[in-house]
Structures are given as structure tokens and as C-alpha cells.
Amino acid sequence: MEQLSFFKEEGHTPGLPVSLLDYRPELFGAAEGGALMERLIKESAWKQRIVKMYDKEVVTPRLTAWYGDPEAYNYTVQGKSAPLPWTDDLLLIREKVEPIAGISFNSVLLNYYRDGNDSVAWHSDNEKALGTHPVIASVTFGQVRNFDIRNKADHGLKYSIRLEHGSLMIMKGDLQVNWDHRIAKSVRPMKERLNLTFRVVI
Numbered sequence: 001m002e003q004l005s006f007f008k009e010e011g012h013t014p015g016l017p018v019s020l021l022d023y024r025p026e027l028f029g030a031a032e033g034g035a036l037m038e039r040l041i042k043e044s045a046w047k048q049r050i051v052k053m054y055d056k057e058v059v060t061p062r063l064t065a066w067y068g069d070p071e072a073y074n075y076t077v078q079g080k081s082a083p084l085p086w087t088d089d090l091l092l093i094r095e096k097v098e099p100i101a102g103i104s105f106n107s108v109l110l111n112y113y114r115d116g117n118d119s120v121a122w123h124s125d126n127e128k129a130l131g132t133h134p135v136i137a138s139v140t141f142g143q144v145r146n147f148d149i150r151n152k153a154d155h156g157l158k159y160s161i162r163l164e165h166g167s168l169m170i171m172k173g174d175l176q177v178n179w180d181h182r183i184a185k186s187v188r189p190m191k192e193r194l195n196l197t198f199r200v201v202i
Ligand SMILES: O=C(O)CCC(=O)C(=O)O
Pocket: 109, 111, 120, 125, 138, 147, 163, 181, 182, 183, 195, 197
């Protein structure tokens, strides 16, 4: 498979340094990743959460599920429900991710994008419960979608990374401080995509 490096996908700006974002395609092979994705989609406890946006309550345009250690519970990140216990598949993925990330994760947020209509709006993962410079490991299965990153102070400074099936992307350093990210809706037809972000909730 062609190795699509992050830097190939950049627009008019130089690439973000690896100290902020480390992209590694093919953490999982196509077949293994496909099997994991199918099981996780079928077996996870999906919820469509309601979040407050500018005083309005809106339903998140994707499905989510939280798993982790019981101690990883923090209402500012997960809403009112405690994380569900780790499953074998989630532990297997965590085991592959941790040596590369260089830290131990105590929770994982799963995002299920059913089609091109599902998305996550511009945000940074800067909740207090994640600390100021969180290391977040993001594993993607299924449909390739663009992961857009824009500078908080200069919205013209933007990058777009194609997150491929089976890939790992590690976000770290100042990324959540100075940059927002999103998965935009797509007018082109999109198949389903599963994303797992491993986090340390403190
Ligand atoms: O689906 C993705 O790649 C990103 C998800 C995300 O940004 C988040 O869960 O905070």
C-alpha cells in the first residue's frame, strides 16, 4: 500500500512538527483492522449524546462510546455516565498503541461516523480532566476522512490529513493549546468510519 505521509497532504503551509503530531499508517493491516472495526461497531454501547452549543441543546452528529478504568471517570469529559469496562478488542488495540505513544492510557473514546453526514465540529481536546498538554492516540478504521487542523490564532493556517484505515495518529505537545481540529461533513458519499482516541483522564 502506498505510504501517505502527513506531509504529502499539507496545503500551502509547512508541515506540523512531529513534536505535535505523529502519523503512522498501517498500525493494523487491512484485514485485521476490518475485523476489529466490524466487531467494535457491532458490540460497542453506542450513544448519541446531547451537547450544549451556544445555549441550544443539539444531538452530536455521530455515535460515541466510552470505555476505561473505573477511576478514569470525570463528568466534565464523559457526561454523567462512568466508563464501561475494557473489552478484549480495546485492550488489544491499546497494547499496540501504548509502546509507540510512550504512555499508559486509562480510557478510550470511540466515535462512529455512519456516513458523510456524520462529523465532529471544530474543537480542541482541552478539557481540564485531560491536563494541559495531553497525549492522545487516535486509531482509525474504515472510510478515509480528512482530519482538518487549524491554528486558533490564525484560521488561515490549516492542514488536512487523510486518516487511513488501520492508522495511528498521536496528538501531543501544544497541539490542543494552539490548534483546533474537526472531521467535516462530506457531500461525497462516505462509508462508515470508526475512530478511537485513547486518553489519560486525571
Ligand atoms: O474522529 C476523529 O478522527 C477525531 C475525533 C475527535 O476529535 C475527538 O473525539 O475528540
